[in-house]
Amino acid sequence: MKKKLRKVELYKFEINGHTLALDVKKSRVFRIEDELTSEVIDLLNDLTPEEITNTLADRYGRKQVFEVLKEMEKAKIITGEDQKEEVSPPSPAREITALCLNVTYDCNLRCKYCYYNDGNPFHGSKIHMSENVAKKAVDFLIKESEDKKNLLIDFFGGEPLLKFDLIKTVVKYAKVKAQQANKRVAFGITTNGTLLTKNVAKYLAENKIGVQISIDGNRVMHNRARVFRNGKGSYDRVILNARNLIPKGSPFARITVTHQDLQFMKAVKHLLHQGFNGVSVAPASGINRIWAINGDDFKQLEQEHDEAAKYFLEKMLKHHEFVPFYNFTLPLRIIYFRKKQRYPCGAGLFYLAVSPEGDLYPCHRFVGIKKFFLGNLSSPFKNNRRALFLNNYVESKADCRQCWARYLCGGQCPYWATETNGDIRRPNEGYCELQQYILKLSLMIFSQIHQKDKAIIEKLFDPRHQPYMLNPDLEKTENNTEGLSSDQEETTNR
């Protein structure tokens, strides 16, 4: 104990009656179950072990304090080595392994919060992707993925099923091309569900195409914004169509939560009850103040996530039922694998979007925004804008560098950041607070599950519940870190 004290970067917090500490750089989580341990952690920053012992001995006894310090040394909270901060940029895979094909700008719905309403000149226009552009995009993906084997193509729009024939052509073509190049290609589609007839559903299931349906809850919730051109709500059509797929395929539901109704849990429960394989909730963004989440809404969304966490834990611990709610399951995967997230997402790194004209953008949300144009299929990356995304790693940003959540978060969605603060590197504060809150809840859930029912953690990795929008190569390499062994998540209790 005489050696100079070096400690890992610990972040201690309380959430819903639990005290936890996160080893920030290694994503290890500790339950703090007594006051002495909690006080020792508070003093680690400023005092040596001797000074800590002297300070706390009167109240707790020297032996007790010594034991806690020893336990911390064993858990490598106190260490002989300095924990260095990453300073160099990561070497992100420059290969492109995932493409989002915007097969059309056209849509048969007029959702009131759609981001295309925010002055995007293409909204509802009849510009579709040609077969020639689509095939060129596949060739581009095969070439730009270099030696990477696992590829993903996501169909997006507008409403992509307006171009169902083109989708079938692309799937056929990409399978052949991938096979020739000794690669595997997976497919996904994000759809409003209105055109998901029995035939379409059969095709998607047969071709193992991951389906994400945008649906906002029950009839009242959904029809508030998701309407046809004539203003009529689309719920009845969508839910009927989703049932075409539910027995065979694996549709996921994506709920957009808006300023109009922040109580998303009712929607989550409704959609899980309908048989969806997983549900995620994302806040509506944009300049439309009637719909977009802003200011105090974030605080209310924290409360709603509290309710979600209670539901999640009760289902898992009391009923041994897994709840595929991605707002928690995705962070839980990161925590489980102790991944270090240095980027917010794959946009501009391994993932690009292709507009109907064949232009390249960092992701589907940036399509049509000139400032983020990255070239086209024949002449990609001629400008230097991709560097903006490659250099957008978490330690490089002033706001994120000091944030305890940085390696679980990876930084904010660059689209959100640019839309609210005009810069992909300047995260929106309200959204950060919500993100940090969700991460605290996820750490609490993880710690509870790990303490009470380790076996259920495995369910997080059941392929039936995996959203398709994951980079398969990235998953395989980065998840190859050590799994959780009994001494990797320690309890510093007494």
Ligand code: SF4
């Ligand atoms: S929560 Fe905000 S500040 Fe923290 S890492 Fe994420 S984006 Fe950066």
Ligand code: SF4
């Ligand atoms: S997180 Fe944001 S920038 Fe990244 S892919 Fe999603 S919408 Fe695009």
